[in-house]
Structures are given as structure tokens and as C-alpha cells.
Amino acid sequence: MGRRRRQKVRRRPQKRIPDVYPCPSCGNTAVKIELYRDNGLATVKCGSCQLEKSITSINTLTEAVDVYGDFIDIFYQSRKVEV
Numbered sequence: 001m002g003r004r005r006r007q008k009v010r011r012r013p014q015k016r017i018p019d020v021y022p023c024p025s026c027g028n029t030a031v032k033i034e035l036y037r038d039n040g041l042a043t044v045k046c047g048s049c050q051l052e053k054s055i056t057s058i059n060t061l062t063e064a065v066d067v068y069g070d071f072i073d074i075f076y077q078s079r080k081v082e083v
């Protein structure tokens, strides 16, 4: 069987947006976002400093990135209030 085996089939996993994000509090890329679209809720949690926030402005079109943006906003807002 002298078949050419030139074709390298490299199955690349589709490049997705990573599900860990940099944490605004501790700076580690350990923030995980979980979307619960059915409940209109998302949780954002840093695995490094245990910072945790719930985002409740979720709809069917919301992506983790959007949640992350909200999370950042909330984080800095709450910081302003506390400081």
C-alpha cells in the first residue's frame, strides 16, 4: 500500500475565547465566568483571591465577555464607594 501520507490532518480545536480572565483585584488570570442564561444570572469568581460577584443582567445574547465587562465595572464602582 503505497499511499501518500502527506496530508496531515491536524484537528485544531476551535479557537474560543478562554474562559479565564484577568482579575482586577489580584491580577491573576484566574477569573472564571459561569453563565446561567436560564436564570438570568452569571457568576464571576476569581480562583486566586476568591473575589466573587453575581451579575444579574443576563439575557440570551449575553456572552462571558459581556459579563466580564460588567464585572469590571461593578468591581471599580464598589471600590470607589468603599475607598
Ligand SMILES: [Zn+2]
Pocket: 023, 024, 025, 026, 027, 028, 030, 046, 047, 048, 049, 050, 051
Ligand atoms: Zn483575584
